Amino acid sequence: MRAYSNPYLSGFGLGLVLLSAFVFAGRGLGASGAFASAAAATAAVAAPDATQANDYFARYLSASGKPAIDWLVIELIGVVVGGFISAYLAGRLRRGVEKGPRISNRSRLTLAFAGGGAMGLGAVLARGCTSGQALTGGALLSAGSWLFIGAAFAAAYLAAPFLRKAWT
Amino acid sequence: MITPFSDGGYASGAAALLIGAAFGWFLERAGMGSARKLAGQFYLTDLTVFKVMFTAIVTAMLGVFWLGWIGVIDTANIYVPETFLIPQIVGGVVFGIGFAIAGLCPGTSCVAAATGRIDGFAVVAGMFAGVLGSGILFASLRQFYDLTPRGVLTLPQIFGVSEGLVVFAVVLIAMAGFKVANRIEQRNSAA
Numbered sequence: 001m002r003a004y005s006n007p008y009l010s011g012f013g014l015g016l017v018l019l020s021a022f023v024f025a026g027r028g029l030g031a032s033g034a035f036a037s038a039a040a041a042t043a044a045v046a047a048p049d050a051t052q053a054n055d056y057f058a059r060y061l062s063a064s065g066k067p068a069i070d071w072l073v074i075e076l077i078g079v080v081v082g083g084f085i086s087a088y089l090a091g092r093l094r095r096g097v098e099k100g101p102r103i104s105n106r107s108r109l110t111l112a113f114a115g116g117g118a119m120g121l122g123a124v125l126a127r128g129c130t131s132g133q134a135l136t137g138g139a140l141l142s143a144g145s146w147l148f149i150g151a152a153f154a155a156a157y158l159a160a161p162f163l164r165k166a167w168t
Numbered sequence: 169m170i171t172p173f174s175d176g177g178y179a180s181g182a183a184a185l186l187i188g189a190a191f192g193w194f195l196e197r198a199g200m201g202s203a204r205k206l207a208g209q210f211y212l213t214d215l216t217v218f219k220v221m222f223t224a225i226v227t228a229m230l231g232v233f234w235l236g237w238i239g240v241i242d243t244a245n246i247y248v249p250e251t252f253l254i255p256q257i258v259g260g261v262v263f264g265i266g267f268a269i270a271g272l273c274p275g276t277s278c279v280a281a282a283t284g285r286i287d288g289f290a291v292v293a294g295m296f297a298g299v300l301g302s303g304i305l306f307a308s309l310r311q312f313y314d315l316t317p318r319g320v321l322t323l324p325q326i327f328g329v330s331e332g333l334v335v336f337a338v339v340l341i342a343m344a345g346f347k348v349a350n351r352i353e354q355r356n357s358a359a
Contacts, residue, residue, distance in 0.1 A: 004205075007219035008346075010198035014220060015227020017190040022232055024183055027247045029191055031275035032299065039300040056306035071184050076278060078188020079195070083279035086196035095284040098203040098271070105286075112203075112290035113297075115270025116277065120298015122263025123274065124306075125313060126256045128249060129263065130273040133256070134221065137249040139228035141334055143321040144251030151260025152267060159268040160210035167207040167271070 002090040018135055025071070028136025032123035034076035036060055041067030056124070100167040111166055122152075192279055201279030203271035203287055210268050213356050215349040222342045233335050253316035270294065 004010075021028055040060035043051040044067050051057045052065035062068040087093045099108035123129040126148050128137065134152070137145025198220045199205045208214025236243040267273050270291045272280050277295060280288025302309060324331045 004199035005197040007198055007216045008223050010194045011220040011223025012227050013194040014224035017187060017194060018224060018228035019231035021187050022246050023241055026245050035274060035295050035299045039296060039303050054306060056303045074181050074184035075188035078185040079192035079275060079278050080282040082189030082192030083196040083201055083282040086193045087283035093284050097286045108287055109290045112270050112287040113294035115266045116291040116294020117298035118266025119263050119270060119274060120295045121302045122259045122266055124299060124302040126259025126263060131275045133249060135224055138225045140248045141323045142249050142251060143323055143326055144256040145249055148256045148260040151257045152264035155261040155264030156210050156268040159265045163268055
């Protein structure tokens, strides 16, 4: 397993990717939007009428209320492909659960699912996540995005002492 | 030349796939698909998240600023997220707590899952359930969701100064932040 790259170098690369998204696609990067699109598609299959009447899901569907393939969904498929290729070439593909030594796999996976659920609600309210708000809106100097960055990191630092057992 | 790949056709889809793959590549290169590494950010033992994020923000910010300045791009064509003060602060708090619990954020959880980490799959599943649930309950969240709308609001507008000055200030703050981050890492790895 090779060591990870220099953080400033990878950050610079990431910044150029974000910049090319701005220049070539007129939009930034995202992740939670793809989840919203997938959730809307799932809801549209399970309950078409209710989903079309739902103000949140409706914007992720086609005009006729059918699941639509969003730009962000294709982008996030790309993220999976790019992450896989990078890890493969560096010998970092490894099946397992990442956690601290004092917590069971089961507890770690439960926390992972719960944390993901909280991020889902947070991203809906904030209209984006670390990609769509922090990186994208941050680089575009959006006031709401910088508020999101400040609130998210402050809350994470306040919550972290209670979760020490999961990591150390 | 104005945002050639934003038309929704095949070229747009190919651009989305390429941009996404490059995004995932650099996240994985930096180690951002590792929950333990990300969690180190919150215990001040590994500040990779801060360094990667702020280098990326500064790079893209300077790129947009300079390309707009010399007229290569028209910044009016770039979609800037709208500001909703209270929902974004509260959403940020809920998101941040979830981030500390999960050790991964939505984008990095996909990289973690793609590289075989089972906890990455659990975060992806939780995130999907959270968005689906919030969407189903959206009628009850709606009033809160729409509070304090400010439209497109930028830091230069708030502070009443030029964009260049804010860009310069963000660069200075990032540089100072990197210096502090390195010092914190040195102290905590020596201890």
